[in-house]
Amino acid sequence: MKLFNEQNFINQLSIDCVIFGYKEQELKVLISKIKIETSIWTLPGGFIMQEESINNAAKRILEERTGLKDIYLEQFRVFGEPSRVNHEIYENIDSLKTEWLAKGILDENDINWLTKRFVSIGYYALVDINKVSPQKGMLDDSVEWYNVKELPKMIMDHNEMVLFALETLRQNLDQKLIGFNLLPETFTMKEVQELYEAVYDKPFARNNFQKKILDLNVLERLEKKFTGAANKAPYLYRFRNQ
């Protein structure tokens, strides 16, 4: 097949994506499992086509896994240790290699291409978790959301990548007003607060938080949301886009 070679993709350069979602008071990351028996986890990743910008490559990879266009995403760091090789997958796990070769998914050239040392550009993305139906990649066994605090050990430096992505998210959440990408169309102030608490992993004072967010002047107050609970009904808000 020769899927991977220098005519299609740039050699030894990859993109790995830390896709953040938010649900049930937890910040989650979308990761793939390669194989059931041995359970190898990775971040969703891919390669850069010759005529494609790196941003578009990242968008394409994200769309493949989430089905979503127009995702908020941003590069956060390049990972370039010479030890970044896929040996974990392609050498230790002979059975995988045999299987892929047998199934004709990959040929020898592809495997040679994939087992070189790779420099990887880290992107992080923020998505409304309700809109995503995770799609398996070619080599994936499953794709699932994991709590960012309870991620399994992933290949190479992928766990470290998540730490860098989270650090960048924390630095940018306020400043760039990007948190609303993680929430549905409308939301209550409490939901915003719980999102912030999940991201920064610390509590915020309710009243001061409300003041801070409203003072940003980016939210539009809608009708009240009657939950049936025996207390005052909270307002719903929507992110005002300009």
Added chain:
Amino acid sequence: MKLFNEQNFINQLSIDCVIFGYKEQELKVLISKIKIETSIWTLPGGFIMQEESINNAAKRILEERTGLKDIYLEQFRVFGEPSRVNHEIYENIDSLKTEWLAKGILDENDINWLTKRFVSIGYYALVDINKVSPQKGMLDDSVEWYNVKELPKMIMDHNEMVLFALETLRQNLDQKLIGFNLLPETFTMKEVQELYEAVYDKPFARNNFQKKILDLNVLERLEKKFTGAANKAPYLYRFRNQ
């Protein structure tokens, strides 16, 4: 010669360095001129060896141009538009190609290697300008310091790279206490202030600035510096390393 091929370097991936120095109240950037007659300017750059981390590659490139080890440096962004090709140099300027081939500096394979589309990792570095004696690269005609506000038009997106580097420097100068890398061993408070004014391109109030910097608790006050001027002698300071 075949200097450049996939056995030596990673293909289609480069590093470009924005090297900041500070002198005479001006923030300066070290840039190379390729050829006298046509005057093509570029940022110092290079490639990544197969067994080398990207950080070490950046250090090596910086040492080649500045002669300095242990420079403060940090990656700030990846530039990956598919239009990033060296055509400006290698096609429009036939004379260069002819010259290099004639001199045996590069052969056809090298030129093919160099004229592909490149993804470039941007690093910025902060150096004590007094310690640097700029070194010409293999293809350089000259290497000089230019005021960051008065840079000539450089190839590809190199001017844009400087803007991103400066933006990152501004964001990190305070937070990471890195400004002292731009100053000599000892300095007066006025020199620190003028450095900050050069970086942010705006004035700071003298007394408040002094308070802010001293409150960081990273400076050690030394003896006074008698300049011979008819005014109170300022103290010298040194950056306390822990």
Added chain:
DNA sequence: ACAAAAGTGTTGACTATACACCCATGG
């Protein structure tokens, strides 16, 4: 004594945080 520039102190505005209170809602 004076000008120039460094060092220090004081004030007022703004911001962040803690505390207090009131209000709507369903049982």
Added chain:
DNA sequence: CCATGGGTGTATAGTCAACACTTTTGT
């Protein structure tokens, strides 16, 4: 009418910028 949680107001502390004043230096 009460418990619960949402919305809003106030007081306090801390931070930051503007202004004022004092000190040191060489002429």
